[in-house]
Amino acid sequence: MRQKVLYIIGMLALVLISGTTFAQKAELDSITRADTLYAKGHYQQAASVYSGILKRGYESADLYFNLGNAYYKSGKITKAIINYERARLLAPNDDDIKYNLDLAQAHVVDNIQPLPEFFLTKWWHSIINTHSADEWGTQSMIAFFIFLVIFALFLFAQTVRRKKLAFWVSILALIWSGFTFSFASSQKSKLTHRNTAIITAPTVTVKGSPSETGTELFIIHEGLKVKLTDSLGTWKEIQLADGNKGWVQDSTMVRI
DSSP: OHHHHHHHHHHHHHHHHHHHHHHHHHHHHHHHHHHHHHHTTOHHHHHHHHHHHHHTTOOOHHHHHHHHHHHHHTTOHHHHHHHHHHHHHHOTTOHHHHHHHHHHHTTOSOOOOOOOOOHHHHHHHHHHTTSOHHHHHHHHHHHHHHHHHHHHHHHHOSSHHHHHHHHHHHHHHHHHHHHHHHHHHHHHHHHHHOOEEEEOSSEEEEESSSSTTSOEEEEEETTOEEEEEEEETTEEEEEOTTSOEEEEEGGGEEEO
């Protein structure tokens, strides 16, 4: 009986592994087909294939970046910006993504000057953005493992000098594990909350309250990135990089 159960479990595992491998191969074939279409200048078709892969749940910075490039080449600048921004969420330190995003944003009508950021805050954010959430998470786990090993050496060290050395090295590893864990959490929070959006309507009048009869404050245009700060029904409160706030219909934007 026991052997029969183990046999069934083994067969189920084999089926699952085979199914996963088959699915991965199918997606790799789709990516290759999209890359070929892009190389031949069929940008619309390439964008369609890349979008299909993402809709099936396969997400990566490269996929969003390639989709952004296909849209950019097709002249769909706003869709290009949305996908470059999504790619940058997954790979915040990628220079190619940043360069192409800057190129696409040069087409946006609005030229919003961001509020100056306190230099320590700017420095702190620049450090966090040097790696993705997964990269910081990996560093945190490695540092914690090193802490455990060195702390064990501290416990069994035979001399005072070795005990001191092992103690301080283990403390440094623990501190680094804590910092990198907080960096990973910060990057993960950006991915899960996604409190930014890109305006997709050609022209949007920003209201002073969530109502069609609200006071008209200012006008923004397609492609502008905004921060979402509140929500009421179909209305969203947005904040621009210069600090100005107001309400717009959520149908006028796409969340990054």
